[in-house]
Amino acid sequence: MKLPKSLLLAVGGMVWLTACKTEKDETARTVFFDKSGMDTTVVPGNDFFSYANGSWVKNTKIPEDQTGWGSFYELHEENQKKTKSILDEAAASGAANGSVEQKVGDFYASGMDTVAIEKRGYEPLKAELAKIAGLKDYKEALIYMASDEINRGGVLFGMGVGPDDRQSTINRLSFGQSGLSLPEKEYYFKTDDETKKIRAAFVAYVTKLFVLTGTDSTTARKKADGILAFETTLAKAHKAAADLRDPIKNYHKLSIDELNQRTPNIDWKSFLTAMTVKTDTVLVGQPEYYQALSAALPATPIDVIRDKAAFGYIDFNASLLSRPFVQAKFDFYSKTLYGQPVQSERWKRISQNVDAYLGELLGQLWVKKYFTPEAKERMLTLVTNLQKAYRNRIEKLDWMSPETKKIALVKLDGIMNKIGYPDKWKDYSDVSVKRDAYFENVQSARIHASKESFAKIDKTVDRTEWLMTPPEVNAYANPSFNEIVFPAGILQFPFFDKDADDAINYGAIGMVIGHELTHLFDDQGRQYDVQGNLRDWWQKSDADKFTAKANQVVDQYNNYTVLDNLKLNGRLTLGENLADLGGLAIAFDAFKLTDQSKSDEKIDGFTPQQRFFLGFAQVWRIKIRDETQRAYVQVDPHSPAKYRVNGPLSNFAPFYQAFNVKAGERMYKPEVDQTRVW
Structure with a gap:
């Protein structure tokens, strides 16, 4: 069974979690790139991640209840606050038994009832x-x-x-x-x-x-x-x-x-x-x-x-x-393995469990309050533009034969896009939720999930199903469905803002879209056809050329070092690195079709092209603990944030032009050595 490929990764109960306004902040955003976080003493061609984010990294202290901090973490935190608002309201509503509000509200209330939980031991x-x-x-x-x-x-x-x-x-x-x-x-x-x-x-x-x-x-x-x-x-x-x-x-x-x-x-x-x-x-x-x-x-x-x-x-x-069990589990899995000093507040943990066990019940309330039809339509437009840009890139590839291109384009045109939330919601009618029975509530939800899953065995696949819930700050590609999926939770600043200029939106959410599209053609995804079947549809010479290019990417990332002497694993991270490389290129091509890209107007002192790359780097404004990084290098198929920025850019000529990158600068590679796949 093929697992979906996500933009980010959940590890040890934590999500690669960006700054957005809270529901109480009604002030419209007017600034879409944070110049104060830059370190302009750094030469862009030496370390663009630090040029764009260096001052922020130096001045940011990771909260004690987090394994890291920055873009994804902050957006996740804001989404949790929104979820808490929904759950508090549902818990106090006195809703009818069996209703969406009753189930999510009582589930949350039961988890917050520490007196009863402590008493049971x-x-x-x-x-x-x-x-x-x-x-x-x-x-x-x-x-x-x-x-x-x-x-x-x-x-x-x-x-x-x-x-x-x-x-x-x-x-x-x-x-x-x-x-x-x-x-x-x-x-x-x-x-x-x-x-x-x-x-x-x-x-x-x-x-x-x-x-x-x-x-x-x-x-x-x-x-x-x-x-x-x-x-x-x-x-x-x-x-x-x-x-x-x-x-x-x-x-x-x-x-x-x-x-x-x-x-x-x-x-x-x-x-x-x-x-x-x-x-x-x-x-x-x-x-x-x-x-x-x-x-x-x-x-x-x-x-x-x-x-x-x-x-x-x-x-x-x-x-x-009770508390001794909760603390013991935290001390090992979060503190020892990932370096998180302090456990997060209980309301965060319980609201996360509501999402984990009753995700599409909570999701119904979440999108009703926080995700507009207009946002969904804007995203569909962006996805369509990115697919057009990808089609154009495939048609112009100089290393792929016409026979393979033809099938690749059929697969590209057959990709299913899911935006925000499912068109039909899952049925949780068999989940029993009582206000005074947290343990039993979780077990009921687990039994429901097990029965729902096992009922599918040897049955026809339902391609409308989602593998993430609406509040998640993430996105994924699923080769078996030939689909890309963007939950409502990620469709907020700095990934996406309806008022932002195109440079920022295409550098941020555009790259995310391109990343997921490329996953369906990375070293794993390329082996699945338009129907999602594992089938070799490549001409052998084309497959050999792809493998040679992919091996160049492996070699590039194998040479990156974190934490003094810890090397990245280019084989483990290959799929995500290919998706980052392709996502950036596709997003930039789509951006070139906009009016802003064709203008010379500067915003915040930067050209449209420069803002595209700054918007891209701002998405990866992340700082994580050494213990977390050490664990990720061993198990996470994603490269660290710094190399998700510098790695793709070192292979991208438009970046060289935008920031006048020259020979001798650390990110510079002669054009003949720049790795281009898609």
């Missing part, structure tokens, strides 16, 4: 923990995990339901590598001090959760050590993050009989029956993991498997429980 977990303690062998443990309708597959099976990569009209049950608590496999094996500290903190966290649920500290530590050892065994069979990017090598359609033959210690027929799933065929992304799991299960003491299941259950629900 971990009582909501006791019955399930007793079931886990009674498991007699690994076979019973697997059936238990399959039967768990709140978290299907439990802690050992990574599952999802989505379009079959090679038959995109049909949804398949898909299995991927799983079983790890740390972000990726190298956290279990690297021997540097920072990684060893993280492993020690993980053991301490597991120990803490067992102690909080009644285990003595000595036994709890033994359980934690056993879990780490078991996960380390499983990690050996995991693919690295960069290796997960190859859609062909991660596609395996298997019958249940074939899967049983490959993994003889996992009874897949009984497993699927326990999940109440009837299917003869599944997708398995990484069979090596399940083969390793099959070998490990009978060789692992049942106590360790029970402990792994119990820890997974407590960890899965810790944020719903």
Whole structure:
């Protein structure tokens, strides 16, 4: 199953989150580029990110409840305030039972009722923990995990339901590598001090959760050590993050009989029956993991498997429980892994959960209040203009044959655009929400999501479905749907403002649109056809030329260094880097069609072309903590903000012309060395 490619990435409960006015600020914006954030002592051709944003970076202090600060973070914060306003109003409305307002309002109110939550402690977990303690062998443990309708597959099976990569009209049950608590496999094996500290903190966290649920500290530590050892065994069979990017090598359609033959210690027929799933065929992304799991299960003491299941259950629900559990989870996942000093206010966390569990109920209220039809129409116009610009670029490519171009243009013309919010909303009628039952409310929403997903197995794909909610500050491309999607939450300044000049809008939201369009033609997306099927539609010579150009991009980003000696992974970030390169070029071509681009009028002392590039750089005005950056380099397919600006611009002749970039400046590359793909 192909996952969507997003402009940004959510990691560790945090979103790559830009300044916008709050709902109380009715003053119309008149300035669309913040000159005060520039550092004009920097030569643009040496470091354009710092030229455009350097003073802001130097003077900005990251709030203690954040892993970073800047454009996306600020817009996310403003959107949370808007969400809070909606939820406060809904919670006080006394709306009819079962209505949208009642469900989101009572869900929020139940999460804010800390008195009731503290009083219950971990009582909501006791019955399930007793079931886990009674498991007699690994076979019973697997059936238990399959039967768990709140978290299907439990802690050992990574599952999802989505379009079959090679038959995109049909949804398949898909299995991927799983079983790890740390972000990726190298956290279990690297021997540097920072990684060893993280492993020690993980053991301490597991120990803490067992102690909080009644285990003595000595036994709890033994359980934690056993879990780490078991996960380390499983990690050996995991693919690295960069290796997960190859859609062909991660596609395996298997019958249940074939899967049983490959993994003889996992009874897949009984497993699927326990999940109440009837299917003869599944997708398995990484069979090596399940083969390793099959070998490990009978060789692992049942106590360790029970402990792994119990820890997974407590960890899965810790944020719903009393303060000691919430604090323990924050201390490890947010503070240790990502360097966030202080937990965010409770209202932010609960409003985020409303969005996570009742997203399209909240979304109905959100767009009614904060997203206008006019904004949607303006976005559709921008998207249309960007697609025209992309078509023109493809037609003029000097490295692609007419045969491949013809199919590429068919795919481009077939892209579906989704703006703001879905045309039809999801049905949450089976979700029970009570004002005094936060834990149960979340479980009801989880069961709903599981049933909704599993009902799609082997059924026709619904291409109207959205994979993000309206308030999100993000965007994505989905190759299996051949679509690009822009939630209402991102369609605000500095990405988009109806009163901004074209240079700013095309440099900002135009680049975002171009970025998502390019994802459908990046090293992964290009392998899917207009119907969203994984199919080789390229002439071999064209594919070879594309690969050669992509390898140049890999080499460029491999040479960028962050945090003194930490190198970027050009393979891991290739898709996003290609999307940034293409997005910038497409947006600039579209901007050249505007009247402003053809004028000489300066605004704030800058030409239209200069404002385009400044507007682009302003979007990436971001500063993040070292711990966060260190984690991102290992798991995030996006490059750091500085290189999302400087990387594409170093390959872009119009930038050289706009800012008179010369040989000898650090970003300068001779034209023959500039990487151009799309």
